[in-house]
Amino acid sequence: MAAVELRVEPDGRIWCRPYLGTDRVTGRPIRPYRSWPAGTPLEAARREADEWAAGFAPAAASGAGKRLGSMLVRWATDPARGYSGNTVATYLSAIRCYIEPTLGDIPYDELGAHEVRAAYRELLTDRPGRPAISGRTLTKAHALLRAAYRDWAGQIGRDPMLDVPPPAVEPAEPFALDECDQGGLSAALRSAMGPDGTDRGTVERRTTAFAAYLALNQALRCGEACAALRRDVRAATGDLHVGATVVERPRLMRRPYPKRGSVGNVAMAPEVLAEVRRHEAWQDLWLRSPGPRTPLVTYGAGGALVRPSDLSRRFKALVRELGLPAETVFHTLRHTHATWLLMHGCDMRTVQERLRHRDVATTLRIYGSVMPGRDARAAAAFSSSLTDPKDL
Structure with missing residues (x-):
């Protein structure tokens, strides 16, 4: 880096303001300012100026100021x-x-x-x-x-x-549909997947309903539902291989690993597999060249990937149409799947495997509050200890 040019004012004050390039964020020149009081030896000021400006060099070289x-x-x-x-x-x-x-x-x-x-x-x-x-x-x-x-x-x-301590964060309670809303949603999704028409409106509505049905039954995230291909449905083993997700940044693409690397095979009930096959047969009526790599969720005849934000928006419209709680979003389907399993006695390890969490601690942290029976057993044990002399 070249030596910094110093300027001396008539009153003896010394200052410099070197140009170090342009800040890529603000578009403004990088021109830091430094001054020394009157009476400072010029050589001492020059040494200090060079050392001071050198501290800016790594940042300026990458198009950033020290801001x-x-x-x-x-x-x-x-x-x-x-x-x-x-x-x-x-x-x-x-x-x-x-x-x-x-x-x-x-x-x-x-x-x-x-x-x-x-x-x-x-x-x-x-x-x-x-x-x-x-x-x-x-x-x-x-x-x-x-x-x-x-x-x-x-x-x-x-x-x-x-x-600096991290900001205090209130634990988020996962929102899941209750039994009434879940039953209504399941019935509505099956109804929406019924028409065999191939007009644009039917394709959009039926595909959105199928995506929600698949996510609800297989505990999929929105990007994972968009990434599911026909070949991922494995009839021989009766499961769905979840090994990718669709992302939108920096460009729309099918990324070959889902969130946090949670690759896994999720068992599929026979009736869900049958619904998938019926969906594929319907797609064959309007897709130009269906095949093993065709997305299960696609809106165009060319079989293009669907943006997760687009699927989420369409699902939200379906939620309003069905009169479901306003806070229902696409991820609610995954939470509903997990909550239903726990409320019906499935162990935490099984739920972890279906959700493809990296470890059971993650599942317990998110869903521990919905595990049934523990509080009831504690209440019964305490009451028994007060009434049964042998427990005193």
Whole structure:
């Protein structure tokens, strides 16, 4: 890096403002400012200026200023990180919405833990024209800051995030349809899958209903339902192989592994398999070239992949039409599957295998509250201990 040009004012004050490129986030020139009081020896100021400007060089070389917001954008979008398009989009949204307005202008190597805690308090507090965000939403920004400073700690010699506790998050209770709503949904889905017409309206409605039916019975996430191919339905073993998901960022594609690598084979009831075969026979009436790699969920004659956001939107319209609870979303089908199994006596290990969670602890953390019988047995045991002398 070339030596920094110093300027000396008539009053003896020394200053510099070197040009270090353009900030890719803001589009503004990277021109940090530094000054020294009158009487400072010129050579001493020059040495300090060169050392000071050198600290900007790594950031400027990658098109980022030392501004925290700029550095985070460059860090999150670095291909070497290997982040998926969805993760990058989530991080960029967190930077734009939460970090830039509160911490974005602070030099990344000067950020203090107290400044992060103050920013969290601001974001979690209602303000005129800007409602507070939830702790769960803030965890995205916290995770980004933690990961970035783990990488930067070697450069700056410290990690301010070690002294910042994560935002408090209320445990989310999974929403599942109750028995009445579930029965109504099942009947409505079978009815919607009944017409054999091939007009556009029928294709859209019947395909959406089938996707929901498949997800409800096989505990699929929305992207997994969009990724299911005909060849994934294995009649010989009576199961559905879940080995992919559809993602939309950075482009629409069938990614060859589902969320958190939860590949698995989910047993399929005979009546569900029969419904799948009936669906495939109906697809053959309007698809141009159906085959083993044809998606089970597709709306066009060419058999193109369906965007999960599109399927979710269409399902939401079906929910409104059926009069189901307003909070019903596509993921509700997966929660309903798990909750029904637990309420009817299936053990946690079996539920874990059908949901394809990495370990049973994840299943227990999410669904432990819906396991029946434990509280009733505890109540009965306590009551018995008060009434039966031998238990005293």
